[in-house]
Amino acid sequence: xxxxxxxxxxxxxxxxxxxxxxxxxxxxxxxxxxxxxxxxxxxxxxxxxxxxxxxxxxxxxxxxxxxxxxxxxxxxxxxxxxxxxxxxxxxxxxxxxxxxxxxxxxxxxxxxxxxxxxxxxxxxxxxxxxxxxxxxxxxxxxxxxxxxxxxxxxxxxxxxxxxxxxxxxxxxxxxxxxxxxxxxxxxxxxxxxxxxxxxxxxxxxxxxxxxxxxxxxxxx
Amino acid sequence: xxxxxxxxxxxxxxxxxxxxxxxxxxxxxxxxxxxxxxxxxxxxxxxxxxxxxxxxxxxxxxxxxxxxxxxxxxxxxxxxxxxxxxxxxxxxxxxxxxxxxxxxxxxxxxxxxxxxxxxxxxxxxxxxxxxxxxxxxxxxxxxxxxxxxxxxxxxxxxxxxxxxxxxxxxxxxxxxxxxxxxxxxxxxxxxxxxxxxxxxxxxxxxxxxxxxxxxxxxxxxxxxxxxxxxxxxxx
Ligand SMILES: [Zn+2]
Numbered sequence: 001x002x003x004x005x006x007x008x009x010x011x012x013x014x015x016x017x018x019x020x021x022x023x024x025x026x027x028x029x030x031x032x033x034x035x036x037x038x039x040x041x042x043x044x045x046x047x048x049x050x051x052x053x054x055x056x057x058x059x060x061x062x063x064x065x066x067x068x069x070x071x072x073x074x075x076x077x078x079x080x081x082x083x084x085x086x087x088x089x090x091x092x093x094x095x096x097x098x099x100x101x102x103x104x105x106x107x108x109x110x111x112x113x114x115x116x117x118x119x120x121x122x123x124x125x126x127x128x129x130x131x132x133x134x135x136x137x138x139x140x141x142x143x144x145x146x147x148x149x150x151x152x153x154x155x156x157x158x159x160x161x162x163x164x165x166x167x168x169x170x171x172x173x174x175x176x177x178x179x180x181x182x183x184x185x186x187x188x189x190x191x192x193x194x195x196x197x198x199x200x201x202x203x204x205x206x207x208x209x210x211x212x213x214x215x216x217x218x219x220x
Numbered sequence: 221x222x223x224x225x226x227x228x229x230x231x232x233x234x235x236x237x238x239x240x241x242x243x244x245x246x247x248x249x250x251x252x253x254x255x256x257x258x259x260x261x262x263x264x265x266x267x268x269x270x271x272x273x274x275x276x277x278x279x280x281x282x283x284x285x286x287x288x289x290x291x292x293x294x295x296x297x298x299x300x301x302x303x304x305x306x307x308x309x310x311x312x313x314x315x316x317x318x319x320x321x322x323x324x325x326x327x328x329x330x331x332x333x334x335x336x337x338x339x340x341x342x343x344x345x346x347x348x349x350x351x352x353x354x355x356x357x358x359x360x361x362x363x364x365x366x367x368x369x370x371x372x373x374x375x376x377x378x379x380x381x382x383x384x385x386x387x388x389x390x391x392x393x394x395x396x397x398x399x400x401x402x403x404x405x406x407x408x409x410x411x412x413x414x415x416x417x418x419x420x421x422x423x424x425x426x427x428x429x430x431x432x433x434x435x436x437x438x439x440x441x442x443x444x445x446x447x448x449x450x451x452x453x454x455x
Contacts, residue, residue: 008428008432009431009432009435009436010413010427010428010429010431010432010435012435013403013406013431013432013434013435014406014412014413014431017345017403017406017407017410018345018346018348018349018357018407018410019406019407019409019410019411019412020357020412021355021412022355022356022357022358025356025357025358026358029358029359029360030358030360032360033360033361033364033366033367033368034366034367034368035368036368036369036370036371039360039370041435041439043333043334043338044435044438044439044442045435046334046338046341046342047334047335047338047388047391047438047442048392048403048407048434048435048438049338049341049342049345049407050334050335050336050337050338050339050340050341050385050388051337051338051385051388051389051391051392051438052341052392052403052404052407052408053293053296053297053300053337053340053341053344054296054337054385054388054389055389055392056296056299056300056303057299058295058296058298058299059295059298059299059302059308059311060295060298061294061295061298061312061315062312065290065294065312065315065316066287066290066291066294068316069290069316069319069320070283072316072320073320073323091365092365093365093366094365094366095366096366097360097364097366097367098360098361098364098366098367099358099359099360099361101364101366103358127355127356128355128356131355131356173368201414
C-alpha cells in the first residue's frame, strides 16, 4: 500500500503541539497508524516542542520540590504503579486501526450503521465538547460521497474502497483535504463500498487555556 | 550496558563534571539482587548529558541522574504549563506529575528516536491535556496489529541516529522570528490555525505556510546529520 495523499505538515505541527481539536487528532492518529512517512514527520514536529521547551526561560520551583517528589516516589508502591498499563490488543489486524477502532467500540463487523439516504450510511462519533465533528461514512460503490460539512475545512480518510475527485484517486490511508474554496464531488470507486472517516472543523477554538480555565468563574 | 558507550560522540556535554555511580548504591526498589555483579559494575556517565541521565534512571533508578534532569527540566516544564495558563501552585503540581512519569517511563526512552527534551515535552504535553480534559487527544497505539510498520531500510537507518538537543537548538536558530512566534502560539497558547490567524491578523494561508516552513526548516537541519528520507515527501 502506498499512500499518496498525506496529512499537511501544518496539521502535524498542531497535532504535536497538542492544540489540534479532538476530531482532527482522531483522524491524524488513525492516518499515522497507516503511514510511516507521516509518523516520521509528526515525530519531527514533536522535536520542535522539545526545542521550544528547552528554550523557555525557567521558572523556579519551590525549594523542597525535589525532596517532595522523591518522598512521593518512595512512598508509592511500585506494584501499584506499573510502568505502562498494558493495553489489551487483538493480535489480528483489523480493518479499522486504532485509535478509531476504540472510538467506535469495535471493528467493522461490530458497527451499527445509520441510514443516510441514497444507499449511504453513517455513524456519528461522539467527542468531547468543542472537538469538531467526526463520523464514519459508508458509500456504495459508484455513488457520490455525501457532503459532510457546510463550511470550514474538512478531512476525509479512506479506510476501505476508494473515491475519486478532480485531485485523483483516494485509496485506503489517503487523506483528502477540502475547504470552502474547493468544490469537491467525490465519487466512490467501483467494486467495493467506500468507508471513510470524515471530520469537519470545530468552531474556532474558543480561547487559550488560561482563558478557558477562567471560564467557569467569569461565566462565559 | 555501559552508559559511557551511549554518550560517546554525542557532542552534548554541557559541563565537565563526571560522576561515577556504583549500581548497588542506586537501587531503591531492587534490594540486593545480584550484589556480586553490582559491585563489579561501574557506570560512568556525564551528569549533564540528559540522554545518559534518562538511561541511568531507566536502567537502575539512578537518583542523582534524576536530580540532574529535575533541576534542568523541572523549571522549564513549570514555565511551559504556566505559559498555558496554569497558576504557580497548579503548575508546580503538574511539574511534579510530569517528572513522576519521567521517572517511571525512563526505561522506554530511546535516544535514537528522540532528544530527551522532546521525550519530556511529550510527557508534559499529555500531562497538561489530561489535567484539563476539555478534549481528548487520541494517539496511535504502537502495538496495534493494523499499524503499517516502517519500511526495512528506513528502520535500519534509524539505528545510528541520535537526536541531540544541541542540534535541535541549532535548528531553532535557523527559524525566522515570524515562524517562531507562530510556533509559540501553537505550542504555548494552544491556538488553532484559525485562532492564530485572528490573533495576528494575518490570512489563514500565511499561518499554515509558516508552520509548514518551520517544520521543513527543522527537518532539513536535522537531515544534514542523518540519512535522507526514503520517500519523496513534500516539504
Ligand atoms: Zn501520511
